[in-house]
Amino acid sequence: LGAQLNGTKPTMNGHASDSNESSSTSERLQVINDEKNFTTHLTSQIGRWGLRDAGFNYNIVAVFGSQSTGKSTLLNRLFGTTFDVMDETRRQQTTKGIWMCRGKDMDVMVMDVEGTDGRERGEDQDFERKSALFSLASSEVLLINLWEHQVGLYQGANMGLLKTVFEVNLGLFGKKAQDGSQGRTLLLFVIRDHIGVTPLANLQATLTADLEKIWDSLSKPQDLQDRQLSDYFDLAFTALPHKILATDKFEAEVQELRKRFVDKTRDDFVFKPVYHKRIPADGVAFYMENIWEQVQTNKDLDLPTQQELLAQFRCDEISSVALADFTEQSKSQRRPIEAGHVVEGLGDLMRDWRSQALSRYDRDASRYHQGVYQRKRADLLGVMDSTLSPLFLGQLKNLHRSCLSAFKRELLEGLRGDEYSFADVVEKARTKCETRFADGAKEVSLEDTDWTWQDELVSLREEISNVADQCRKDETKKMVNLIERNFRKQISEPVDISLNKATPDMWDKVLSTFKETLEKAELTYLAKAKSFNCTDDENVASLAALRKRAWLALRAKIDEQTADTAILGKLRTHFEERFRYDENAVPRVWRPDDDIDGAFKTAKEQTMNLIPRYAKITPVDPSLEFVLPSEPSDPLNSTDEFDFPSTLVIFTETKSLDLTSRFRKDADAYYVEAKRSTVSSIAQ
Ligand code: GDP
Ligand code: MG
Numbered sequence: 001l002g003a004q005l006n007g008t009k010p011t012m013n014g015h016a017s018d019s020n021e022s023s024s025t026s027e028r029l030q031v032i033n034d035e036k037n038f039t040t041h042l043t044s045q046i047g048r049w050g051l052r053d054a055g056f057n058y059n060i061v062a063v064f065g066s067q068s069t070g071k072s073t074l075l076n077r078l079f080g081t082t083f084d085v086m087d088e089t090r091r092q093q094t095t096k097g098i099w100m101c102r103g104k105d106m107d108v109m110v111m112d113v114e115g116t117d118g119r120e121r122g123e124d125q126d127f128e129r130k131s132a133l134f135s136l137a138s139s140e141v142l143l144i145n146l147w148e149h150q151v152g153l154y155q156g157a158n159m160g161l162l163k164t165v166f167e168v169n170l171g172l173f174g175k176k177a178q179d180g181s182q183g184r185t186l187l188l189f190v191i192r193d194h195i196g197v198t199p200l201a202n203l204q205a206t207l208t209a210d211l212e213k214i215w216d217s218l219s220k221p222q223d224l225q226d227r228q229l230s231d232y233f234d235l236a237f238t239a240l241p242h243k244i245l246a247t248d249k250f251e252a253e254v255q256e257l258r259k260r261f262v263d264k265t266r267d268d269f270v271f272k273p274v275y276h277k278r279i280p281a282d283g284v285a286f287y288m289e290n291i292w293e294q295v296q297t298n299k300d301l302d303l304p305t306q307q308e309l310l311a312q313f314r315c316d317e318i319s320s321v322a323l324a325d326f327t328e329q330s331k332s333q334r335r336p337i338e339a340g341h342v343v344e345g346l347g348d349l350m351r352d353w354r355s356q357a358l359s360r361y362d363r364d365a366s367r368y369h370q371g372v373y374q375r376k377r378a379d380l381l382g383v384m385d386s387t388l389s390p391l392f393l394g395q396l397k398n399l400h401r402s403c404l405s406a407f408k409r410e411l412l413e414g415l416r417g418d419e420y421s422f423a424d425v426v427e428k429a430r431t432k433c434e435t436r437f438a439d440g441a442k443e444v445s446l447e448d449t450d451w452t453w454q455d456e457l458v459s460l461r462e463e464i465s466n467v468a469d470q471c472r473k474d475e476t477k478k479m480v481n482l483i484e485r486n487f488r489k490q491i492s493e494p495v496d497i498s499l500n501k502a503t504p505d506m507w508d509k510v511l512s513t514f515k516e517t518l519e520k521a522e523l524t525y526l527a528k529a530k531s532f533n534c535t536d537d538e539n540v541a542s543l544a545a546l547r548k549r550a551w552l553a554l555r556a557k558i559d560e561q562t563a564d565t566a567i568l569g570k571l572r573t574h575f576e577e578r579f580r581y582d583e584n585a586v587p588r589v590w591r592p593d594d595d596i597d598g599a600f601k602t603a604k605e606q607t608m609n610l611i612p613r614y615a616k617i618t619p620v621d622p623s624l625e626f627v628l629p630s631e632p633s634d635p636l637n638s639t640d641e642f643d644f645p646s647t648l649v650i651f652t653e654t655k656s657l658d659l660t661s662r663f664r665k666d667a668d669a670y671y672v673e674a675k676r677s678t679v680s681s682i683a684q
Helices: 020-025 042-048 071-079 125-138 157-173 175-179 200-217 247-262 281-296 303-331 334-338 346-365 370-414 422-444 454-501 506-532 536-561 564-579 596-615 622-626 653-683
Strands: 028-032 059-065 097-102 108-114 141-147 185-192 233-239
Touching: 028 042, 042 281, 059 071, 059 125, 059 157, 071 108, 071 141, 071 247, 097 125, 108 125, 125 157, 125 281, 157 200, 185 200, 200 233, 281 303, 303 346, 303 370, 334 370, 346 370, 346 422, 370 422, 370 454, 422 454, 422 506, 454 506, 454 536, 454 564, 506 536, 506 622, 536 564, 564 596, 564 653, 596 653
Parallel strands: 059 108, 059 141, 141 185, 185 233
Antiparallel strands: 028 097, 097 108
8 A cells, every 4th residue: 555655556447448548547646645745746647647738728626525425436436537445345444645536538637635524533633624725725616525414414523624614715715705716616515325305405405504604603804704605605516326225326327417527518517617726737736735835834825925936936947948949049050150150040040939939938837827927928038138149249240240341342343444433332332231231230130129230330330431441542542653654654755855955945844744744644633533532631642642753753754864874875966966967967077177176175065064954953944943832741842751952953063073074085086086087088
């Protein structure tokens, strides 16, 4: 017997079937043993009975009555349960405690409360009270089982049991009765061994009168003085024939009674919704255990508090189950996000996980105390959102990065080729980039969160501007380079010609060329710069740089034309043109009486006069001396590394002397040659 305590035992009623499922549904469990300990198996047993997910779609019925009045027998017949029945031959006392079975083919939990009537045995009234509390807190229907001959014995022990039930009920549901819900219980009196001499109606009247008397005799709390028995209980009565003397009739009437527990369409169907204690099936075990613990420790049983405790416990459990799946799902995207990827459709994924977890939670938890359910739901949402938040932020950061590099790519793409407006290219790329970012950010923003992406957009915008600025500077530089190259090409020939001719206004021509070409270059720059959205400052700086570079290009050209060999060549040509050719550019043939010395001297002096002309850029028209503007900020003004006036000097004094002496030697050679030619002509 000991092995059965707190354990389960397969069916004993011979209906044990072949399938596992039906054998587990016929299992019974001792919920409270004779040591008054609560079982640890109720949750799993409710699962094995297949009732765990029943929600509110199940019923609980308990039986009360004196020892050996055929309670277990009745339950087994009515519900197809497998409770122990006292062995006739040995008249053995069954153990005390509360047993539970699942009704066969019905979603009903049946409680067999053994040894309830302690009075009869003159003992444990404590257990009677506790089991009454326990049963009333959860049962919809209480079967009160009694012999016919016990009816009317108001002072009888069985009525003491009812007094206990009433008292306990007042404590449990007294305050709640006003709203009519959750506190109502059906007391179904089953009168056993009804011989039939006294009609049921008479027995019923007697019992009802007795119940009213008991009710009146209760010492009720002040605020519940006016309460009627009918405020808390519905009463129903039925009688059964003698099981041994009228076996067939007994069995038939029990089967008839069973219909009242099964057939919802009957008027006398016992499990009316109003009796339901609204404990979700998956919370029954925890609830009962708590009730029992309160009962055991003699604490006041405050059912609303118990329901809240139950709700807290179950909502936490349900929440953590929902959260476990959610956490698993959200983990899957952590790696790609951390690796810097933009996860396509991450928002939808997150929405999905979140609503899956929520609906899982709602499905099971919404049956519990609404306040607790809502509070825990908010907690769950909070935990989920804080789990998702790093994914959101990571996605934003990755989106930011990828949009920025797309922007750079787009920009380079657009700036390929010659015909483009820089401003248009930038604007198009910027719009595309920002739209892409905003779309992605919206997708990944979850409803009902305080998540924002505006700050990230602001910082993206800043970086876009930086990139665009840098790009504009590069482009401007490229453009200035191009203009400078063209400038070089354009001045090359005019400067060559001017420097070759070496007319007195040579520098005026050079500077005029410079000025005109530079003006054209500046206009080209300004035309192009319009599409670059350059600032005025930038334009001023670029133009100044352009001017300086143009000037240096001119100087380079001049340097090239005035390098030693080039300048000596020029001088020689100049000299030759004057000494070896006459005014009509006809080669001279010297005759002995020709004034070779005079001609030589003139040509030499004229040519040597050119050296100071070449030596410094000095226009005849003084206004041309300032081809370069001279605002103080102008980089062409003297700075440490650039001193404009010094760039006007082509040859130093020393260099001029050197060139003079080298030219002299060249000229002397021509002179000697000329002399020789006359000598040879004489000699001929
Ligand atoms: P319990 O202690 O109230 O659960 O009673 P049991 O169901 O164990 O039955 C106690 C004894 O009464 C057993 O020997 C049964 O055979 C017998 N018994 C059961 N039902 C009836 C009945 O309707 N009338 C009579 N006279 N005896 C019954
Ligand atoms: Mg029994």
